[in-house]
Amino acid sequence: MTNDDKAASESGATGSGDATARLRRDAGGATPDAAGTGGQLFLPLDDFLTRDRPPRIARQQRVFCNRNLRLAHIAWVGFDMDYTLAIYNQAEMDRLSIEATLKKLIARGYPEFIQSVTVPTDFAVRGLLIDKRFGHVLKMDRYKNVSKGFHGFRELSRDEIRALYHSKKIRPATPRYHWIDTLYALSEAVTYASLVQALEDRGFAVDYAKLFTDIRECIDEAHRDGTILDAIAADLPRFVLRDADLAPTLHKLRSSGKRLFLLTNSRWAYTERMMTYLLGGSMNEYPSWRNFFDVVIVAATKPAFFQERRPLLEHEGDRTKPAALPLERGKVYEGGNLQELERAMGVAGDQVLYVGDHIYGDILRSKKDSAWRTAMIIQELETEVSAYESCRDDLETLSRLEELRERHEDDLRFYQARIKDLARQLDRDPSDRLEAERARVKRAVERIRGVLRHVESESLAIERRADARFHAYWGSLMKDGNEQSSFGKQVDEYACIYTSRVSNLGAYSPTQFFRSPRDVMAHEIGE
CATH class of the missing domain: 1.20.58 (Methane Monooxygenase Hydroxylase; Chain G, domain 1)
Structure with a gap:
């Protein structure tokens, strides 16, 4: 909470008794200065607290708050592109990645039959942990206790989990383990589980660590050589949702005086194609998607952007040159670093809100290495909230x-x-x-x-x-029994606010004060 927030809270607490008394005193008639206020009537506070009305914003489309955030104090709002401004059709993305990966594995000498293996794209979720020693996929709570796991698609018994993971502390950062913390990585987890199952069913001895390394290398190669990105760019409606509310949301932020920037790891050609699809021709006030943004930075190499001092370059056709300050609206920049961007924006870190989807690359690093406020886009949240309601x-x-x-x-x-x-x-x-x-x-x-x-x-x-x-x-996704899941803990710790898509911000005022719920400790609960 900022000093301003604390001051506001303290002043509100000081005046709350007077305000309540005034509401009750004036409930039956006009206020003492009714002539100056048009005879405004006050209802009893109890009426406000108990009045039942349907919510104005559906729960699935709300913005949820972990730490108080005053949008009125935000001067710049930055956005990642992939899985943030661009909401992907996850099942189609997984199928594309899996097909490309299996072909590349066969080219490396894996048996031909893996091409026909059934790979359930609904298997993986974010926040899972791959155990490369035993070939397991695991889910943990916030305290790194393993609650559930699969070997292939066989669920591990409680006794197996207890024997393998409850006698020693798990160290997820060691080479034995690998986090699945992005939607991009879901295909890695399901391909791994599918091949562990298929290879062992056919009697193959599996080197679990090598198999996972090969899968990751093949997926990365498929992204680098254009196998995946070219297929997406060639059929954007199949892979990407075009949100009709995105452009009005960005326009609303701009109209309130906020300045916007795009900070993406994607290269320029892909960014141009994607952003034109998302925003091109969406509003007459914006001849090009670039007109929505005051600064556009591609190939940012996050999380290195937040930690290293890479030079900021100006992109001109097929060439780049060192960028000169001040940065110009309408131009495209490449690379760069946190310090240089903050200097160009001319604002303190806590006046910047960065919106992204990646816990490590976008949210954690921007939170640890800067004073930027953070908003996390959790595409799965609409399903999560609907399930909770049901x-x-x-x-x-x-x-x-x-x-x-x-x-x-x-x-x-x-x-x-x-x-x-x-x-x-x-x-x-x-x-x-x-x-x-x-x-x-x-x-x-x-x-x-x-x-x-x-x-x-x-x-x-x-x-x-x-x-x-x-x-x-x-x-x-967010819980593990009564505890937060490991993924839920990261969202709670590093995201000031979170929601399912950028356009949900459009339902709120650009000066909205997002307030976090009161934290309750165990000793405050019950009798």
């Missing part, structure tokens, strides 16, 4: 079962202590009365244990049912 009753039942478990565990501790106390009394004074009391308490303990077993069984069944509504293999 299983809200189940989640409320789980909360009630958790309360029931806590009460019965409290009772269990009481009766177990009572049994020990009765045992001590019986040692001193054996009697039928005390023995009968101990037997009665033991029966109560068994009944409570039976209830707890039923609660546990019912909770597991509901959790499985709820998980399936989010994702058939992995459950919720």
Whole structure:
């Protein structure tokens, strides 16, 4: 929270009692200065709090806030292109990447039959971890505890997970593991699981680490040599959603006095083709998509852009030359670095909001290496929110079962202590009365244990049912049981705000004050 935000919060807290009293005092008539305000009437505060009305913005299209953000304080808004301004058809993208990868693997000597292997494009989600030693794909919670895993498409048992991952601390940054943290990388995970399954089913001995390295190299090669990008550019409607609300959203930000910049790792030719498809001819006020932006930087090589001092170049046709400040609207720049861009913009870091999709390349690095505020585009969020809405009753039942478990565990501790106390009394004074009391308490303990077993069984069944509504293999993207998932933790830590697409910002004022919900610690909950 900025100093301004804190000051606003403090002033609001100071005046809240007076404001509430005034609302209640004036509920039945005009304010004392009604003549100067047109006789404005105030309703009781309770009426405001309890009045039921449908939300003006559907939950799937809302902007969610982790840290207070005043858009009024933002002077520049920057955007990544791929998976941010450009929303891809993920299933089509995965199919394209998988087909290209399998062909290149066969060219490297892998058996021909892998070309006909069924690869389910709905298998992978962001936030998974590849274990290259054992060939497993894993999901972890925020504390790096593995909760679920697959070898090929066989789900690992609890005993397998406990034996492999609960005795030692997992170190995801070591060469043994690889994060799947982008939508671009989902095809890597599903291709890996599919080939582990297919090769082992046919009796091949699999070098799990080499297989994953080969898959990654083939996918990267398919991007570098144009196999993937050329196919996308040749059929953009198949691979990319053209959002009719994108141009009006950018226009709304510009009209409020904010300046916009594009910062993408894509090369110029691909950027020109993509941005023309997304914004070309969308509004009469903008003859070209470049007119939406005050600065356009391609081939930015993020995350190195935030950490290194690469030179900023001006792009002229097929040539580049060192860029001169000030940067000019309508020109295209290449490369560069954080310090040079901030100097060109002439604003402090916290007056910049950067909108991207990549936890590491866009959000984490911009957050760690600058004071930029961050907005994360999570394409999957619309599905996540819809699934949450569909299983809200189940989640409320789980909360009630958790309360029931806590009460019965409290009772269990009481009766177990009572049994020990009765045992001590019986040692001193054996009697039928005390023995009968101990037997009665033991029966109560068994009944409570039976209830707890039923609660546990019912909770597991509901959790499985709820998980399936989010994702058939992995459950919720953001949660892992009661905990945040590893992906959810990163969103919470590094994204000031997050939403499913850029155009959702258009439903809010350019001066919107996004407020984060009150953080609640465990000791603040319950009685």
